[in-house]
Amino acid sequence: MTTTNRIILLTGISPLYQELKELIESQNHQVVSIQELDQWKDRIDLVMEVSSLDLEAKKQSIKILDEVLPTDVPILTSSLAITATEVASWANSSERICGFGTLVPLAERELFEVAPALQTSEATLDQAKMFIESLGKEVAVVEDEVGLVFPRVLSLIINEAVFTVMEGTATPGDIDIAMKKGTNYPYGPLEWADRIGLDEVYAIIRGLHRDLAEERYRPAPLLRKLVLAGRVGQRSGQGFYNYQG
Numbered sequence: 001m002t003t004t005n006r007i008i009l010l011t012g013i014s015p016l017y018q019e020l021k022e023l024i025e026s027q028n029h030q031v032v033s034i035q036e037l038d039q040w041k042d043r044i045d046l047v048m049e050v051s052s053l054d055l056e057a058k059k060q061s062i063k064i065l066d067e068v069l070p071t072d073v074p075i076l077t078s079s080l081a082i083t084a085t086e087v088a089s090w091a092n093s094s095e096r097i098c099g100f101g102t103l104v105p106l107a108e109r110e111l112f113e114v115a116p117a118l119q120t121s122e123a124t125l126d127q128a129k130m131f132i133e134s135l136g137k138e139v140a141v142v143e144d145e146v147g148l149v150f151p152r153v154l155s156l157i158i159n160e161a162v163f164t165v166m167e168g169t170a171t172p173g174d175i176d177i178a179m180k181k182g183t184n185y186p187y188g189p190l191e192w193a194d195r196i197g198l199d200e201v202y203a204i205i206r207g208l209h210r211d212l213a214e215e216r217y218r219p220a221p222l223l224r225k226l227v228l229a230g231r232v233g234q235r236s237g238q239g240f241y242n243y244q245g
Helices: 016-026 034-040 055-068 084-088 122-134 150-166 172-183 189-196 198-212 221-228
Strands: 007-011 030-032 046-049 075-078 097-101 111-116 138-141
Touching (some): 007 016, 007 055, 016 030, 030 034, 034 055, 046 055, 055 075, 055 084, 111 122, 111 150, 122 138, 150 172, 150 189, 150 198, 172 189, 198 221
Parallel strands (some): 007 030, 007 046, 046 075, 111 138
16 A cells, blocks of 8 residues: 555544544545545545544444455554454454554654554554554554553553542642652643543543453543533533633
């Protein structure tokens, strides 16, 4: 697969969607939606599927894509909340499935993590790496585990910070100041959560708890409540901080 002027099907509900669309188009690729699948199915070169929170909707999308697209079209799927191996088990052409992960804002991300499923073919992995590099990003191939590396570690820090708020140990502002000054992080964990999207963080933590069933991965109840209330951070206008006006 060459990497210029390709037709990329981008689908899924995620904070990543719009930023990925802009990034892909900035590199002279054409983006089409799953609603245009029938029109473009014989011309699509690669799929990026980005859903993390609604796993049933993710499963249905993968099944449709696998059924309609030629078997040599790679499907890159977000494996932040579920392993690529599990996603690949939903497809008949499971060798075309490869996991990937990153977090918004993409302008701050020099690297995408790629996690091949147990079923992923070498050809699919090579095409995934080549395509991501065509977007001007570095690629790190990691093991296929929920959350991958950077998203997992950061989400666990955020989850612990949310528990700290719930326990009344400190305010969000105090926690963020303490962490920035104590660790030289660019953002405090709760400020970072608002930038990423609390729904994306919750999906990762919930996925870890679902897969590994360990108490240390239990999502903080306050995090779940904020997501249910639609207070997911900067893009909704409210999260741990208020961005309205």
